[in-house]
Amino acid sequence: MRLPSRAQRNPIIRLMSQRSPPVTAKAPTLIGIWKSDRARTLEFWGFPKNANARARKLLSSRGFFGNLMWKITRTHIYHAWEISGSSPYSVLWQNAYHIVIRIGRRGSFEVRDIHFDGPDRFYMLAGKANCEFFRRIDANQWLERTRHRRFR
Numbered sequence: 001m002r003l004p005s006r007a008q009r010n011p012i013i014r015l016m017s018q019r020s021p022p023v024t025a026k027a028p029t030l031i032g033i034w035k036s037d038r039a040r041t042l043e044f045w046g047f048p049k050n051a052n053a054r055a056r057k058l059l060s061s062r063g064f065f066g067n068l069m070w071k072i073t074r075t076h077i078y079h080a081w082e083i084s085g086s087s088p089y090s091v092l093w094q095n096a097y098h099i100v101i102r103i104g105r106r107g108s109f110e111v112r113d114i115h116f117d118g119p120d121r122f123y124m125l126a127g128k129a130n131c132e133f134f135r136r137i138d139a140n141q142w143l144e145r146t147r148h149r150r151f152r
Contacts, residue, residue: 028116030072030099032136037121038066040133065132069141077103 042065047056058064071078078086092111093100099114116122120136 028096028099028119028122030101030114030122031074032072033139033141034070034072034122034134035137035141036066036068037133037135038062038064040121040123040135041065041126041131044133045130068132069137070134 042060045059047059068079068081071080072089075088076086077089078084087103088105089101089103091099092102097116099116101112101114103110103112112124114122114124117133121133123131123133126132
């Protein structure tokens with residue numbers, strides 16, 4: 001009996017490997033307001049076999065996923081969750097379904113690999129083997145969340 005390959009077992013790898021952007025496809029834009037999609041993230045989240053009930057409960061709670069919001073302009077990413085702040089970013093590479101950005105300044109930066117799942121959805125690596133999903137939201141939700149916060 002032949003075992004399924006890793007790509008067949010893992011829905012994220014299967015999702016990433018089945019797409020090949022057409023040459024005429026227009027690259028989606030990151031500019032806008034995005035919110036973590038709790039339901040979709042947990043749908044694809046893979047807990048380690050040795051994860052205890054407390055860790056599973058924490059990650060599945062309403063206080064964990066579904067709260068992070070990003071406002072992305074041409075030059076900066078503003079984030080709001082428990083703390084708020086902003087960082088400059090630059091696009092390193094982009095095609096019709098995928099964009100790689102560098103967030104931060106010279107001394108301290110991180111590279112994020114973002115995969116679009118339609119014009120209003122994307123996902124990116126979270127941890128070693130899971131992905132967090134985001135969806136585009138209305139500007140009013142951002143204003144409600146950030147009304148009393150100051151960005152650094």
